[in-house]
Amino acid sequence: MTEHSVHRGRWDALTTDDLYAVVRLRNRVFALEQRVTAEDFDGRDREPETEHWWIPGEDGVARAYLRCIRPAADEVQPAVDLPATRVIGRVATAVEHRGQGLARRLVEAVLAAHPDEAFLLHAQEYVAGLYAAAGFVPFGEPYVEAGIRHVGMYRAAAVGDDAAR
Numbered sequence: 790m791t792e793h794s795v796h797r798g799r800w801d802a803l804t805t806d807d808l809y810a811v812v813r814l815r816n817r818v819f820a821l822e823q824r825v826t827a828e829d830f831d832g833r834d835r836e837p838e839t840e841h842w843w844i845p846g847e848d849g850v851a852r853a854y855l856r857c858i859r860p861a862a863d864e865v866q867p868a869v870d871l872p873a874t875r876v877i878g879r880v881a882t883a884v885e886h887r888g889q890g891l892a893r894r895l896v897e898a899v900l901a902a903h904p905d906e907a908f909l910l911h912a913q914e915y916v917a918g919l920y921a922a923a924g925f926v927p928f929g930e931p932y933v934e935a936g937i938r939h940v941g942m943y944r945a946a947a948v949g950d951d952a953a954r
Contacts, residue, residue: 793852793891795898797842800835810851811843818881825935829879833858842895853882853891857899860909867928867943873909875899880910892916896923904947914938 798807819825833839834856843854856879866872877899882892900923912920914931917940925942932939
């Protein structure tokens, strides 16, 4: 494994070490650092089409993580002709590895793997610029979730020359 290589897997392909690495990072960021009291494991991690993306270090410890799921039936979508078919969420970077572009690399990898699909995400407001740089645009009004201000963001499917984005 090379330092900062992007890994991708579905639930049934994750090893116990992979699972431990991503669960530990999610717990450190969401429960311990951000003090989110809502349940992190909502059942969506195990869905057949859910993709887990992470960047481990040489020691196997996850430096950054995100998951990519299908929208829920009641998912709020912007008023567009082509609704999103994927949702990026649970984006987390270990505090000691922030500022290295790891979350950006994960987002870019997911978008490159699914260029013909539109995406949604629910960004913590203070990092919305990361997603805007990847072509996401805000929609709707900002809202508070788990005590943190968020904004809904949408990115259309890449077409033609945009596919190289």
